[in-house]
Amino acid sequence: MKASDINLSLGIQQQDQKALAFLYDKYGDVLYGIAHKIVHSEDLAQDIVQEAFIKIWKNGPNYDPKKGTIFTWALNITRNLAIDKTRSAAFKKRQHVLEIGTKIDNTTAFSVENRPEHIGLKSQVNELDPKYKEVIDLIYFRGYTQSEVKELLGIPLGTVKSRIRIGLRELRKVFSMYRVPILLIAANWTFFLG
Amino acid sequence: MNKENFLASGLLEQYALGITSNEENAVVENYLKQFPEIRTEFSAMRNALDQYAQQYAKQPPQVLRQRVIEAIENEADRKNDTNDPIIGNASGIQSQPSGWPRYLVYAATVFLAISLYLNKQKSDQLQDKLTDTQTLLVTCETDNEGLRSNQDIFAFVTSGHTQQVAIKGNSLAPGTNLMAYWNEEESRAMLNTIFLPEPPADKQYQIWADVEGEMISLGLLDQEEDNNPLADLAFINNAESLNITLEPLGGSEKPTVSLLVANGNIF
Numbered sequence: 001m002k003a004s005d006i007n008l009s010l011g012i013q014q015q016d017q018k019a020l021a022f023l024y025d026k027y028g029d030v031l032y033g034i035a036h037k038i039v040h041s042e043d044l045a046q047d048i049v050q051e052a053f054i055k056i057w058k059n060g061p062n063y064d065p066k067k068g069t070i071f072t073w074a075l076n077i078t079r080n081l082a083i084d085k086t087r088s089a090a091f092k093k094r095q096h097v098l099e100i101g102t103k104i105d106n107t108t109a110f111s112v113e114n115r116p117e118h119i120g121l122k123s124q125v126n127e128l129d130p131k132y133k134e135v136i137d138l139i140y141f142r143g144y145t146q147s148e149v150k151e152l153l154g155i156p157l158g159t160v161k162s163r164i165r166i167g168l169r170e171l172r173k174v175f176s177m178y179r180v181p182i183l184l185i186a187a188n189w190t191f192f193l194g
Numbered sequence: 195m196n197k198e199n200f201l202a203s204g205l206l207e208q209y210a211l212g213i214t215s216n217e218e219n220a221v222v223e224n225y226l227k228q229f230p231e232i233r234t235e236f237s238a239m240r241n242a243l244d245q246y247a248q249q250y251a252k253q254p255p256q257v258l259r260q261r262v263i264e265a266i267e268n269e270a271d272r273k274n275d276t277n278d279p280i281i282g283n284a285s286g287i288q289s290q291p292s293g294w295p296r297y298l299v300y301a302a303t304v305f306l307a308i309s310l311y312l313n314k315q316k317s318d319q320l321q322d323k324l325t326d327t328q329t330l331l332v333t334c335e336t337d338n339e340g341l342r343s344n345q346d347i348f349a350f351v352t353s354g355h356t357q358q359v360a361i362k363g364n365s366l367a368p369g370t371n372l373m374a375y376w377n378e379e380e381s382r383a384m385l386n387t388i389f390l391p392e393p394p395a396d397k398q399y400q401i402w403a404d405v406e407g408e409m410i411s412l413g414l415l416d417q418e419e420d421n422n423p424l425a426d427l428a429f430i431n432n433a434e435s436l437n438i439t440l441e442p443l444g445g446s447e448k449p450t451v452s453l454l455v456a457n458g459n460i461f
Contacts, residue, residue: 020266024259033252046258053262054269072240075247076212139211140243146213164211165204172242 009070012060020057027071031078038082038141039091048085052078083143128174132167135160200225201235210239347384347424355379361436361458367391370456374427374436383427387415390438397440402449403433409449412436435459 011019031052035045055077063073085091138144138152149160195203208214209222225232350356356377363370370391375384385401393399399415412428415438439446440453 015270017263017266017270021259021263024262028259028262029251029253030248032254032258033250034247036252037250042255046254046261049254049258050262050265054265057266057269068240069244072244075244079247136211136246139213140246146208161204161208164207168207168210168239168242171246172238175242175245 009063009065012056012070013063015057015060017057020053023056023070023074024053027074030071031074034075034141035078035082038079039085041094044085044091045082048078048082051081055081079140080143083141086142128167128170132163132170135163136167136171139164197225197229197232201232206232206236207239210236210243350377350380350382350384351375351424353377353380357460359436359458359460361438361456363456364454366440366453367455372438372456372458374458375424376429376433376460378431381429381431383412383429384424385415385427386423387425388423390415393440396443397453398443398445399438399455400441400445400449401427402437402439403430404435404437405430405432406434409437411445411447411449414441414445433460 008019008022012023028049032045032049035048035052036042039045039048052074056074059077063070067073134153135149138149139146144152146157146160146164149155150157153160155163200206205214205218205222206225209219214222226236356375359374359376361370361372361374367390370389372389373386377383390399401412401415402409403412404410410430410433412430416425435457437449437457438455439449439451440455441450
């Protein structure tokens with residue numbers, strides 16, 4: 001096999017455009033899916049992914065592997081851009097128009113799955129107690145602060161904090177139970193060319 | 195906070211979700227640096243979140259890949275263009291056969307450098323002068339104070355209300371001749387002590403006022419402070435005479451009459 005191992009993070013740090021293309025091929029669907037999950041629009045989700053990749057390319061030299069994997073980093077950039085978008089005036093106006101017809105924010109429902117290997121898992125994650133999932137989703141996908149969650153759900157701050165803790169613990173259990181390939185994480189570090 | 199308390203605090207979860215403040219980030223990062231167990235815990239948490247995010251994967255339209263790649267290429271081109279803006283401008287717009295604008299730039303740069311250097315020198319000189327002037331001012335103020343003090347003493351000594359009290363030494367201190375200045379109006383007194391002979395090592399001069407037959411101490415005479423010939427002396431009403439005795443170091447409650455060395459009457 002004529003393949004050369006190249007470190008993905010090194011490629012990103014050196015602003016290697018091939019590394020960016022590889023990152024897209026590997027995680028484009030997750031990044032797009034997350035953007036879509038947050039903004040509920042295919043057009044906007046595409047804009048966000050494009051913006052995210054430009055940002056990843058520009059900030060590549062600042063990426064610090066010690067602080068997390070490339071995937072986490074790229075995911076956070078995309079997530080933050082999407083959350084920022086939902087806070088813009090234009091988005092709020094648009095959302096208001098959409099809300100007349102449909103209730104678009106449903107934090108407990110999953111979007112359509114495209115990865116067959118995750119179908120079994122989906123039902124399992126859905127078993128996560130909605131009260132934990134709700135809190136985590138509000139923070140992770142809507143960019144809420146703890147006090148905003150407290151206000152929205154009308155529960156004490158201490159409860160918000162404990163739900164975050166328990167929710168994350170439950171989430172870990174779900175994934176370890178299903179043994180989602182640890183390779184996914186390892187793969188963040190290396191990719192093949194040629 | 196120890197390791198267990200930290201893990202129980204929920205701060206790590208909040209950090210993983212990106213909702214911690216800058217101060218909290220610093221705290222968490224400090225724990226991460228210190229404890230490998232906390233690092234393991236944290237990466238398990240983050241992996242769970244990453245995997246959670248992967249549940250939402252959605253196939254983007256085919257065109258998006260090309261869009262993204264082109265956008266990055268554009269960005270990279272733009273960066274290359276702006277990397278050397280001076281050369282770009284100079285060769286594109288300003289290159290003239292004579293090249294005189296370039297010399298103008300050199301000349302201006304040299305001029306600026308010289309000007310900066312001279313400015314710096316001038317500034318240093320001024321700074322030195324300023325320091326000198328400030329020192330002089332301080333000296334002047336000190337001198338002035340001394341002068342004012344002397345003027346005040348002169349005015350006091352020459353005042354019509356000030357009485358001169360000559361204190362003459364007896365056989366124990368022959369030739370001693372001190373002068374005290376006594377002013378009932380101002381309730382103020384001064385004493386010239388420089389003419390007192392050196393007392394024995396274990397003795398000290400003490401001065402007393404005779405008030406209606408009673409000797410009241412006006413204090414010890416400290417000869418250390420002989421810079422100013424005139425020292426302030428405690429004033430007491432209705433004093434009839436001033437008397438100096440030799441007393442043990444630290445002074446006495448009652449005068450040692452046998453060691454009276456000098457006295458003078460206040461009229």
